[in-house]
Amino acid sequence: MSARTILSVHPAYRDDIGDLVTRRPLPGPGVDHVGAFLFLNHHGPQTYPPDNRGLPFGPHPHRGFETVTFILEGELAHTDSAGHESVIRADGMQWMTAGRGIVHSEVSPAGFKRDGGPMEILQLWLNLPARLKMTAPRYIGLQGEGIPAIAADGATVNLIAGTWQGRQGPVESLTGTMLCWVAAQPDAAVTFEGLTGRDVFLYAARGNIEVARRQVPQFHLAQLSDGETVTITTAEPALFLFGHSAPIDEPIVAHGPFVMNSIEEIRQAFADYQAGKFGIAEIVEG
Template sequence: MTRKIVKQYKAYRDDIRDLQTRRPVPGPELEQLDPFLFLNHHGPQVYAPDNLGLPFGPHPHRGFETVTFILRGELAHSDTGGHESIIGTGGVQWMTAGSGLIHSELSPEAFKRHGGELEILQLWVNLPSRLKMTAPGYMGLQVQDIPQIPLSKGNGAISLISGSVAGVTGPIKSLTDVTLMTVQMSAGSEVTLHAPAARQVFLYTVKGRLKIDDMPAQAWHLIELDDSDDRVTISATDDATFLFGHADKINEPVVSHGPFVMNTVQEINQAILDYQAGKFDVKL
């Protein structure tokens, strides 16, 4: 027995300026997959020389965490906690907005000047009420900082960000014990991943077609699984890449307003007032 597909949610197109963007959640049929709130899939695309780069200038967040996977290209990060980095292909940045940060996610000047390939995933992970006002934090990982766990017979690899797989522990220690990884597989290969039945699985097909317990899973879809087992068996019909993780459900009210995610309308209103009053430690 392994987990089975309950439903598949297509990532619908919602471009931002000239940035090709697909989003499976929130969407017309799925508001969230507790505690996973939001996923943007930017690209894949190629930017020409002398481009404008990414459009994500200074903007605030409160009440959750963002995990950004730079599959191709580069991303320059800066925030009001004093964190700055340029993360390249294969790297990840994990930001805890907590009580409030203002950050920018832009293309480095060299990328805007020369252009190049770009593909980025950004996932929002909710925080429970007890942690929504936790101190903000940030960790940027380059590809060499991320453990690579090879699949059998050289048929791909797991890039482990948080949690443990096969005795290997990822470099991020999540506040809420979230496990996250990306997996690359060759066509015809198979992997079985551990995912405790009580936890919510997040599985998004970035590239290629998969089968889960012999049921087809389409590319550019969020795959909702049942809770019938502690394992997920995945085979690749094509050369494939997918985002995989699992976490405990929070089971609390979710009230979101743009970049703020809290438990009540009153808390959202307070976040707006705090931001307008300059209480997000504005240094940009």
């Protein structure tokens, strides 16, 4: 089987949001998107003091894609216009399908704002094909204990969606996307197969990782060659996001919180939101 290698490595750039430390590897200089993987914000790591303002993501709309949020440290309170509410703790995640339109809020719970503490959150945007852009909104929130933690060679694969080593992730992706985050020890080696014809996403969130003896430093995104497999190794403790998805051979037109296939659809999304068709999400802080 042919093994993938690294074509290019792209650093995340700092784009802080107020007092929230934010790095954005995607989109960035040299890479607009990686197939269906459109956008990644890496918030933190940082420690909030007591009596802080918390996360700044009050009610805002989305249409045409999905958001996957990994809570590595801290807590996240979610509410949306489809009636979903949750507080996800460290090691948990949430997968929201915006579809035809949703308003959601992602803020810090009242206890976190009162007491402070460490915080690190990753949010990834996944494109939807035209046939699914107007699908009904959906939300899945999972605490860490609800995510399969699969032992690998010196690592733990936390499987969110798709399959790995015969195990199935708890989220059934509408597009057949495989997605996981991997916590690795020094000298770990994790191999993913079945990648032929797939768009592959790889981001080093903590520590440095390697593919075919080429390093992907912390806070860097890697673009890979074609191939059936990829093996990711580590010389130090590391944490990385990995996923793969079928190509979506359609135009991508993104503006603010909407991702559609044409500028006319973007204009319609703004009109529908302004007309109140997305509903309302109240801030619930838990």
